[in-house]
Amino acid sequence: MRPETWVRPTPAGLFVEPGSFYIDPSSPVDRAVVTHGHSDHARGGNRRVLATAETLAIMKSRFGHDAIGAIQALAYGERIEINGVGVSLAPAGHILGSAQVVLDWQGSRIVVSGDYKRRRDPTCPPFEPIRCDVFITEATFALPVFCHPDDKEEVARLLHSMAVFPERTHLVGVYALGKCQRLIRLLREAGYDQPIYLHGALVGLCDLYREHGVDLGDLRPATEAPPGMFAGVLVLAPPSSLGDRWSRRMADSVLSFASGWMRIKQRAKQRGVELPLVISDHADWGELTQTLDEVGAPEVWVTHGREDALVHHATTRGIRARALSLLGFEEEGS
Template identity: 65%
Template sequence: MRVTPQGLYCEPGDFFVDPPRAVPRAVITHGHSDHARPDHGAVLATPETLAIMRARLGEDRAGRVQQALAPGEAITRNGVGIRLVPAGHVLGSAQVVLDWQGSRIVISGDYKRRRDPSCAAFEPVPCDVFVTEATFALPVFRHPPAEQEVARLLESVRLFPDRAHLIGVYALGKCQRLIRLLREAGWDRPIWLHGGLMALCALYEELGAKLGDLRPVPMERKRGASGQLAGEIVLAPSGAEATPWVRRLAEPVVCAASGWMRVRQRAKAKGVELPLIVSDHADWAELLQTAEEVQAPEIWVTHGREDALCHALAQRGVRGRALHLVGRGEEDEEPEAAPAAADGA
């Protein structure tokens, strides 16, 4: 593997992994748009990731040739064995396992180690080189149990029955995970959604992730009328609370579900009244745990606090290399802004 302006390139196999621009052949780890870009010639991914790409990018832009590779299956291209192993990040997310001439490299994509009832769990794969993300690669980031954060949310709903609870989430992954966690915690009432979240929730349902009773937030009643959905839970893209759309809700408690809610200044700057530390990435301890489990003598580090993680790895006798890949962001942890125009649903 080598780093190019088009991203990580497997030279003997002649393909890229999560390239930031269109290429002839790409292997895609998951459907977030900082990893799944449009207009590749050929795309190899899990069936779920391909379905998500078609939903988000359009059938004609999700790869002119689309090849699904399910976990447990393997193919060979130019002598390079390719497998996809669950990464635990979002539905369909996968690590890319490449075997060539007796050596193995694993590209993690984004991953988390916590249980997620909306997708398959991460599976560590021993390898010679492990390519890891580093979104939360600082010791301050220690994620609490997501179930604990959901319990805090439900307690707030109990304490403020005259207010709606509006939670900012990312449309792919965080939204559906939070819904499933709420269902497991016993919330069997309808969960109300901003229109920008409806399509991917419907796709999750089609792909077998059952989410229960989901309803679009009703249109605003007469101007000046009191808000709706007091005592209810509403999910929306971040930014919806700053648009006229929010007038539909009864004195909303503004919440946000993100690993970044560990940083109080960030929560305060965003006007978040109830920060919920629910992350779809590995925290500091889990990054180091994963490095130990994959037993790789060399670890390459992508977006995030690359230098901090490389330093910690060196103290453990592991060679670290910061890749400084372009085109990687916090998209899946910084929820999408609400559409400028109200969705009408």
């Protein structure tokens, strides 16, 4: 059975034909399986949704109970059948609740990676490589220039900068879901026990992480600190609000941004970032190629990102590879 005869890209998203369901659909469908809670993967308006309990909780907090449809939670490793297609979820190591979707039909196995990374993340269980016939991988950072450094070093650079510029506010841009909470955990692990101030858009998801047992320490809303109180403090905010009027209250802030894109100096410079932190929730080039080796799939489909390079790499390794164009995915869950 050729895999493309039962799983194929459609305008609404990746469609599993015999199971009659979509994975991470970009427009409302009857039945959706959702890999994780970032807004380019999880959308409201579907009739039925299957995901991990954590992902469902994230979707509820983002879209409200009514907008996500009838929900079905599936734990990692638990297996069900949808119209004869075996479906189970495996940890993807991307953010809280993130999962790969493992599909079995008539003796053939396709794994949809969703977004993933391979290094340790204190807020979610690690990626589990699963042997399969077709591996559908993300490719956000699929160029050999992307080699994320050790996140401990990046956090140490942030703490060092705070020591060098004690009179300035450190304002760090973080994606609200995942990056924010991971960075806070990393800071706590590095021994930073001061209060961390949050932009209002980050508060709800931090509360949700806490409810799922992630200890984030002393967090305070940034609006509570009076304008004069920002010297020497750490403020986290969504990237979109960095250049915003909102940040003007923090006189002379060191602008920082935690993202895999910060690896490219000109990217950082274009955004006016003074302290780029290369911390990503996506696999870098080494992790992507390592994963292709570990899952041992003779065929790989590459989606959303820089497909060309990974397809080229896989081909030189004797893996059948092709780019799969799916609409609606952004560069990095922003």
